[in-house]
Every structure is written in structure tokens, then in C-alpha cells.
Amino acid sequence: MRKIALACTLALIFSPVLGDLAVAQTIGYADAVGAMAAACRTDIDKYCKKENLGGGRVGRCLTTNANGVSAGCKATVAALTELVRKRKAAQASIMQVCDVDIRRLCQGIAPGDGNLLECFFNARRSVGTKCQQAVADAGYEVTIAPGQDTDQVNLDPNNIISVLQHVDAFAHTLTAASLRQMVVKGMNDPSRVQRLNRPPLVPQLNNLAQLTIAIQFDLNSARIRPDSFRAVGLMADALNHPLLTGYRFIVIGNTDATGSREHNLKLSQERADAIREALIRPFGIDPARLQAVGLGEEDLLYPDRPADPKNRRVQLINIGR
Numbered sequence: 001m002r003k004i005a006l007a008c009t010l011a012l013i014f015s016p017v018l019g020d021l022a023v024a025q026t027i028g029y030a031d032a033v034g035a036m037a038a039a040c041r042t043d044i045d046k047y048c049k050k051e052n053l054g055g056g057r058v059g060r061c062l063t064t065n066a067n068g069v070s071a072g073c074k075a076t077v078a079a080l081t082e083l084v085r086k087r088k089a090a091q092a093s094i095m096q097v098c099d100v101d102i103r104r105l106c107q108g109i110a111p112g113d114g115n116l117l118e119c120f121f122n123a124r125r126s127v128g129t130k131c132q133q134a135v136a137d138a139g140y141e142v143t144i145a146p147g148q149d150t151d152q153v154n155l156d157p158n159n160i161i162s163v164l165q166h167v168d169a170f171a172h173t174l175t176a177a178s179l180r181q182m183v184v185k186g187m188n189d190p191s192r193v194q195r196l197n198r199p200p201l202v203p204q205l206n207n208l209a210q211l212t213i214a215i216q217f218d219l220n221s222a223r224i225r226p227d228s229f230r231a232v233g234l235m236a237d238a239l240n241h242p243l244l245t246g247y248r249f250i251v252i253g254n255t256d257a258t259g260s261r262e263h264n265l266k267l268s269q270e271r272a273d274a275i276r277e278a279l280i281r282p283f284g285i286d287p288a289r290l291q292a293v294g295l296g297e298e299d300l301l302y303p304d305r306p307a308d309p310k311n312r313r314v315q316l317i318n319i320g321r
Contacts, residue, residue, distance in 0.1 A: 028142040028237045029283050032080050034230030040073035041226050053224045053232060054277030080282075087240075088284045090137035098131035114246020114321070121242035144237050146213075161241050164318050166209040172320045176250055176291035186298050187261055195257040195306040201299040205252075211238060211316040215275065222270035224278065232275060235316055236283035244318075250291045251276045252315040257297040257306035268294030275314055291319075 033053075037044075040062060044051075047068065048061035062069050062077050095102065098120065105126070106119040124135055135141060144160050179202070186192055186201045200206070215232070216225040224232060238244060253272030255264040272292040279285040300311045 027083060028139070028144070028233065029084075029240065030146075030230050030233035030237050032083055033233040033282075036073075036076045036080050037226035037229040039076040040069070043069045043073045044226055050223070052222065052274055052278070053229060054274050054281065056282045059282060084282055084284060086137060087139045090134055090139075094131075094134045094138050097134040098127060101127040101131050114242070114244075117242045117245055139237075139240055140242050142237055142240075144234070144241060146231075146234055160211065160238055161243055163209045164211060164238060164316075165243055165247075167247070167318050167320045168204070168208050170204045171208050171318060174250060174317070174319050176293035179250070179252070179293045179295065183265060183295055183298050187265070192298075195297070197303045198257075198298075198300065198306070200303070201295060205299060205315075205317075206301065208317050210318070211235060212313050213316075214310065214312060215271070215314045217271055217274075220267065222267070222274040224274055232278050233283070235275070236279055236285060238316070239279065239285050239289070240283070246321050247318050248289045248291070248320060250293060250315075250317050250319055251279070252317065253292070253294040254299060254301070254311060254313050254315070255297050256309055256311040257300060261297060265294055265296030265298070268296045270294070272314065 040058075043062060043065075044058060047065040048058050051057040051061045059077055059081065062073060066074060095116075101124075102116065102120050105123040106116055109116050109119045121135075121140060124132070124140075127135075146160075182201055192198050211234075213228075213231045213234070216228040217223060218225060239249065251272050253268035253270075253275070255268050257264070269292070272294045276287075276290045276292040279290060280287050297306065297311070300306055301313060302308045302311055305311075
């Protein structure tokens with residue numbers, strides 16, 4: 001009865017966003033957390049204006065203030081919490097539940113680096129009923145697509161996963177530490193003092209396969225605004241996909257060129273850290289798969305328009321297995 005009640009609750013809460021749902025497990029993190037942001041916007045502004053999405057702090061704040069929080073918000077937070085819990089449990093058990101099908105379909109594929117899961121996912125149409133349900137519960141059938149409110153900079157919404165699977169040879173050399181060293185060197189380079197048409201810090205960076213989204217933060221803050229909860233959920237959906245679970249990624253924060261360079265560098269690092277933290281919790285992405293680095297204003301998307309707000313963006317770049 002509890003599972004039936006939960007499914008009904010999820011359908012009631014998320015149907016205005018997603019339409020008529022057949023199974024609650026097919027709700028993506030993006031749509032689920034987007035629905036929470038919509039249902040709880042007033043409550044967040046009232047009780048949790050200083051709390052960030054990462055670390056589950058918004059959810060804890062709303063729970064702590066449950067007596068004053070609206071019924072719709074409480075129900076949405078509870079449903080999202082249960083969705084994440086069930087998805088993590090299904091992912092942990094899928095190799096056991098689908099063991100017979102995996103051994104049949106992926107003979108000779110060694111575990112590790114996501115290879116076995118990738119093989120199984122590509123062949124999953126001919127698996128048993130219990131295994132099919134486990135795949136759905138794990139969120140592996142979720143459609144990955146940005147909503148109308150997600151400001152994507154440079155990625156075709158029809159092929160997010162296939163593009164992110166591509167790893168350029170240069171991407172294999174990237175680490176958060178190496179990028180930080182480049183930033184320090186660039187900020188000490190006299191030829192880069194002028195902001196207008198400043199050469200890119202890493203010329204290849206913006207040409208790599210990546211998910212690049214304009215995330216809305218509070219002014220001069222790393223607090224992610226509810227307007228962008230869905231965008232962070234979209235990143236989590238992509239990272240959760242079986243074809244990408246074997247890969248590691250760098251989360252890169254960028255600012256425009258207003259304010260001091262030092263302030264922008266610090267702010268961009270804090271914002272990249274905030275995105276990484278939110279991906280880890282509440283969405284359950286393995287911390288070992290994520291690095292975070294801020295580039296400040298050193299790698300503008302539009303060098304000829306250094307103050308353009310579109311230079312503020314977060315990049316999610318695949319750096320290999």
C-alpha cells in the first residue's frame with residue numbers, strides 16, 4: 001500500500017510538469033527537483049533564503065520548518081527524497097537482480113569503469129521483467145532533455161548523452177589542479193591585463209564535448225537560485241546515465257568581467273564547488289567522479305563582450321575514465 005500511495009503522490013505532484021505518467025520511476029532528477037522548486041518557492045524564500053541546494057540543506061531546512069511549510073511543498077520534498085532513495089537502492093542492486101541477463105548478454109565484458117553496465121544497457125530490451133523494473137527504478141530510462149527554462153549554451157538537446165560520451169584527447173590531460181595553475185599563470189601575465197578581447201586561457205576548452213548551462217546564483221554568492229534547480233538536476237540525469245557512469249567530469253565555473261579579477265576567481269570556485277556538492281547530494285553522484293574548478297573571468301565565452309552576463313556559465317566536461 002505504501003508503494004502505491006507513493007506512486008500516486010509522485011504522479012499528482014509531478015503531472016503538471018510532466019503530463020500523465022505511467023510509472024513514477026521514469027521521472028528525471030531535473031523534472032523532480034524542478035517541481036520541488038516550483039512548489040516550494042515561497043517556502044524557500046521565507047525559511048531557507050540562505051541555504052544552498054548542495055548537501056541536502058534546502059531539504060533539511062524545509063523539514064525543520066515543517067510546521068510552517070505549505071502542504072504541497074512538504075509532499076513534494078518527501079516524494080523527491082523517496083525518489084532519490086529508491087533510485088540509489090535500485091542502482092546498488094541492479095547487478096544482482098539482472099545477474100542472469102547480464103551474464104547472458106555481456107559475456108567477456110569485465111566489470112569496472114562502467115563497461116559492464118554500458119554493455120547491459122545497450123542490450124537491455126531482451127531482459128526479464130524483474131530486471132526491466134530494476135532498470136526503470138534505477139532511473140536508467142529517464143529522458144535527458146532540457147526544459148524551456150534551461151539556458152543551454154552549446155549542446156543539442158537531442159543528443160546530450162552521445163555528445164558527452166565523446167572524450168577529446170586534450171580532455172584526458174585536464175584536471176582541476178592543472179586548470180588552477182593555468183589561471184594563476186594567466187592572471188600574472190601582463191599581456192592579459194586588458195579585459196576586452198583577452199585571449200582565451202585554454203583555447204581548446206570551449207570546443208570540447210560538454211554540457212554548458214547558465215546557472216542562476218544569488219548576487220555575489222554561490223547560492224543556487226530555485227530557478228536553476230532543474231538545470232542542476234539535468235546535469236545529475238546526464239551523469240546518472242548508464243553510458244556515462246564510467247566517466248569522470250570537471251565542473252567549471254565562469255563569471256563575466258565585472259568586479260575585480262581576484263573576486264571573480266574566488267566566486268567562480270565557490271560556485272563550481274556548490275554545483276559539485278549538489279550533484280553529490282541530494283542527487284547521489286559519486287564524489288570520485290567529479291572535480292570542480294573556477295576560472296573566474298579568464299576564459300570568457302564572448303571576449304569581445306567581457307561584461308555580457310552570458311559569460312556566466314557552468315561547464316560539465318568529460319575527462320575520461
